[in-house]
Amino acid sequence: MMPAAPRQILPIEGGAVVSAVATVLEAQGVPADVTPNRRTVELAEDAARMFQRLARPIGVWASISLADFAGVFGGEGHNAPETPVDQTAGRADDLALFAVTVGDALPSRIAELFARQEPALASMLDAHASEGAELAAHHLQNRYVDWLSGTGRLGAESGALRYSPGYCGWDVSGQRRLFDYLVPEEIGITLRDSFLMQPLKSISGVIIAGHQEIFDFENTFGFCEECSTWACRERIGAVLGGMPDETA
């Protein structure tokens, strides 16, 4: 029987979502094998301090049954015919919808910096905020996994992976039903008619937990050809290979 904690709101400590300078510079197009100049590094460090001062990361997750998730995932009927999301979720032990944000002060500050003709700092702060939102999502996923482990629902060979509407064949219109179920408005995240989340630096989706083997798939879906990042590989690798979790 599921313990009575199907939904949790989690404020996240600011320091937990500050990315390494190297990560942010890579997001800014500086290749990992290039040594950045001093001014660029200083810029990234200034932006990191500004980010930490302004970020108010918070997240919410809510357990969801497979049947309910099928309804959420179906959205408005625009998903790809086959996706790793429903295939993996169908074999999962546990599912949770989630949403995180790093807050609304950052987009305002970024816009203000552009208006003040400080484009380099604005762009660097934007990169920190984007990476910070990813770290916040990862942090929330880890806390959900902790909760599952604490209830004895997650075995030694289990792991968790998250997917978001707009990626991997899950049409972005799925946001509507996700919001109906999760109600992230409670932590300040709203949805526009275009399915854009506000604050801009927010992430929503599903966390799928189960045995490691359910997460392995070939990148042979039609939409994989259009993907420029294949970021799923790194995350799947972490689940399958037991790679150390740098944000845990």
Added chain:
Amino acid sequence: MKLLEELAQSLERGDSQAAADSTRGAIELGLPAQRILDDGLIAGMAVVGRRFKAHEIFLPDVLLAAKAMYAGLALLKPLMIEQAVATQGKVVIGTVQGDLHDIGKNLVGIMLEGAGFEVLDLGTDVAPETFVDTAVREGARIIGLSALLTTTMPVMRKVVEAVEKRGLRPEIRVIVGGAPLSAAYAAEIGASAYCFDGISAVETVREMLGVER
């Protein structure tokens, strides 16, 4: 002239103070604003653009150069108005209705300004008619549209249709950009061009307006 070379080089170094000092020096020498603009600020940004395209420098370097350019431009603008300096042309840009992402659009605007174009930035969440009305009112021949969401991409088609409906093609051209876009999508909606990044936007606009550099 050495002072204008120094101004251009200050942009390449991303040195705002030096850019302001050189611009002030050039103004005090009585150089025409057009020359300071062309041989100092635009020349410097052109080198920055070329080095960025060649992967010798990266986005933060370009944006530090842009900040230096703005430092010089702020001092030069009153003189440009006084001497009625002509820009390379006007470009209306904005993020389409329903979308609030503006980083890419801002970067394109910066690169266009650095190339000497007058940029009329309408911001985000801009209605199709607003783009067209502004272009007509301001005499701009290019409208640049940005979108980051697949759900807002169709608004770009509405802008193209609005331009066509008012009989403004081919005088006004619509160019598009944004992460989910492609040249194929641009062609499908009848846009004049797809721009991968700020550099390609500058090259496209130059070509469309017949600007040489």
